[in-house]
Amino acid sequence: MSVIPETSGSAYVGGHDSAPATQRQSLQRLLDSFLLIVVLVVIWQLVYWKSEVAITGPIETVKTAIELLGSETFWRHALASGRAFGLSLLMSSIGGVAVGLALGAHRFSGAVAAPILTALYTIPKVTLYPLVLLIFGLGISAKVAFGVMHGIIPVVIFTMDAVRNINPVLIKTARVLKLSPSETAYRILIPAVMPEIVTGLRVGFSLTLLGVIIGEMFASQQGLGFMIINGMNVHNVRSLTAVVLLLVFFAVVSGSVLLALERRLQR
Amino acid sequence: MSVSHAELREVSKVFPAAGGQGDVHALGPIDLNLAKGEVIAVVGPSGCGKTTLLEILAGLAVPSGGSISFEGRPVRGEVPDGIGVVFQEDASLPWLTVWDNISFGLRRAGIGAAEIKRRVDDVISFMGLEDFARAYPAQLSGGMRQRVCIARTLVLEPRLILLDEPFGALDQQTRLLMGDELLRLWRKTGATIFLITHAIDEAVMLADRVAVMSARPGCFIDLVKTEWGRDRDSRVVADGRFGALTGRVWTRLREESLKSVGRSINRVPAAALS
Known part of the structure; x- marks a missing residue:
């Protein structure tokens, strides 16, 4: 997307003129995002004109969304989703990083686990949802379990790969500089694997959200997923579209924050 | 060559059998005295154990046999104070x-x-x-x-600096200039320098002594004194003796390189012709 020509060949690519260059770059990025939003809204409007039964128009939806933000019902459902999502995210992140670190450090276990993880990652997990419901029942636990099933695998895979791909010369450097094992972990290994772990957490974040919302769409009386499916059942298209818009807004904003963090770490 | 700064005595390295192969005798036995303040360069065919030798001297690897000492104290499994290492890869x-x-x-x-x-x-x-x-x-x-x-x-x-092909990834001109930098810092710090390289010209230009290693298991087969002054720089490549010295190193190295290349040449045709 960058239109800034690369000044390759010079010893130092950044330098004194790097500040305006970065500014221009972020301005460009802002413009790109704005154009993307405009295109999406235009498509949305076109779809609305084509089938008014299924969707409400952009302006009306924004109005409904603002109304929803002032209603108690919405917040009750949002809170239910938030609790399930928060718990799932916590479990996916902590569990995923812990399992990933262990599998990355133990070469043999990692080699055994890698193809299994890839297979699990590819399975359409919704096919297993009846099983999850039978095991965990109809409450919040099924939603959390389903969210974790979605979110934990990418976190494990990214963390494991990060540890396995640590540049061995960094570990030799730690030995030459006579760092103790704990200093090596804290000052070399953790900073070295951090960018990839954040990438895993970002992917895990969106998949956990996906899992929780899908979980709420079936066999649930609470949550934003329920609001969406209920909107369809009772043909409350206004509410349905507005909830989707709010969810998209939440996902895009938190995704961008994580992406910005990731970019900061990837010098 | 007065005071011995570091010493290697009958150092060898054998990697234990793995993956259906027998034990691999990678290195040695090697004897070497590093004089305080000298630059010694080690050249050898690829796979001859140069990096293993450096890691043993640095205390990053443990030899299978023999002993190493630095400033009179034994080195084993830990990097001693006063030794600095620059690796081939970007660290x-x-x-x-x-x-x-x-x-x-x-x-x-x-x-x-x-x-x-x-x-x-x-x-x-x-x-x-x-x-x-x-x-x-x-x-x-x-x-x-x-x-x-x-x-x-x-x-x-550091009082002893070990460099493992530090300029290997750089282009020829940058390498020559970095060589000048290395000589400049050597003169300023008075450190002993142990340099591993695959570039014969670099070895001859920088070192007081060039050690030539054989194909695996790597042993020293020649030790060439260059007798450049302390104030030398990359311009010694124009010196008449430079050609003679690189010639001598290459003559010894050529036979060894053919041995290690020959090993892979013998393997290639069967696959290539089928």
């Missing part, structure tokens, strides 16, 4: 600025902040990195990053 820490990379080893040595600043700023100006002190390694070229790694080693004021 700069990407999450730290150039300044923080260079000060990294000092900060844990219990040295005061003012002293750290003085030493880091000194090394930065010595290595010509002033304009890049606040930059991150990703913003620098390969040659500049290797400079950062050398600076990080120098700031600890």
Whole structure:
């Protein structure tokens, strides 16, 4: 997307003129995002004109969304989703990083686990949802379990790969500089694997959200997923579209924050 | 050649059998005395155990037989104080600025902040990195990053500096200039330098003695004295003796390189012709 020509060949690519260059770059990025939003809204409007039964128009939806933000019902459902999502995210992140670190450090276990993880990652997990419901029942636990099933695998895979791909010369450097094992972990290994772990957490974040919302769409009386499916059942298209818009807004904003963090770490 | 700074006595390395192969005798036996303040270069065919030798001398690897001593004390499994290592690969820490990379080893040595600043700023100006002190390694070229790694080693004021093909990834002109830099820092610090390289011209230009290694298991088959003065630089390539010296090194190395290349040539046709 960058239109800034690369000044390759010079010893130092950044330098004194790097500040305006970065500014221009972020301005460009802002413009790109704005154009993307405009295109999406235009498509949305076109779809609305084509089938008014299924969707409400952009302006009306924004109005409904603002109304929803002032209603108690919405917040009750949002809170239910938030609790399930928060718990799932916590479990996916902590569990995923812990399992990933262990599998990355133990070469043999990692080699055994890698193809299994890839297979699990590819399975359409919704096919297993009846099983999850039978095991965990109809409450919040099924939603959390389903969210974790979605979110934990990418976190494990990214963390494991990060540890396995640590540049061995960094570990030799730690030995030459006579760092103790704990200093090596804290000052070399953790900073070295951090960018990839954040990438895993970002992917895990969106998949956990996906899992929780899908979980709420079936066999649930609470949550934003329920609001969406209920909107369809009772043909409350206004509410349905507005909830989707709010969810998209939440996902895009938190995704961008994580992406910005990731970019900061990837010098 | 008066005082022995580091000594290798009958050092050898055997890697235990793995993957259906028998034990691999990688190195030795090797005997070597490093005189205090000399530059010694080691050249050898690829796979002859040069890097293993350096890692054993650094205390990063343990030999299967023989002994190493540095300044009279035995070296085994731990890097002794006073030895600095510059690796072939880029070992700069990407999450730290150039300044923080260079000060990294000092900060844990219990040295005061003012002293750290003085030493880091000194090394930065010595290595010509002033304009890049606040930059991150990703913003620098390969040659500049290797400079950062050398600076990080120098700031600890090592008395013996081990370099493992430090300029291997650089183009020829940058390599010659980095060679001049190395001689300059050698004159300034008075450190003993142990340099591994695959470039014969680099070895002959930089070293007081060039050790030529055989194909695996790597042993020294020749030790060539160059007898350049202390104030030499890359312009010795124009000296009449330069050709004779590189010629001698290459003659010995050629037979050995053919042996190691021959091994793979013998394997190739069966696959290539089928």
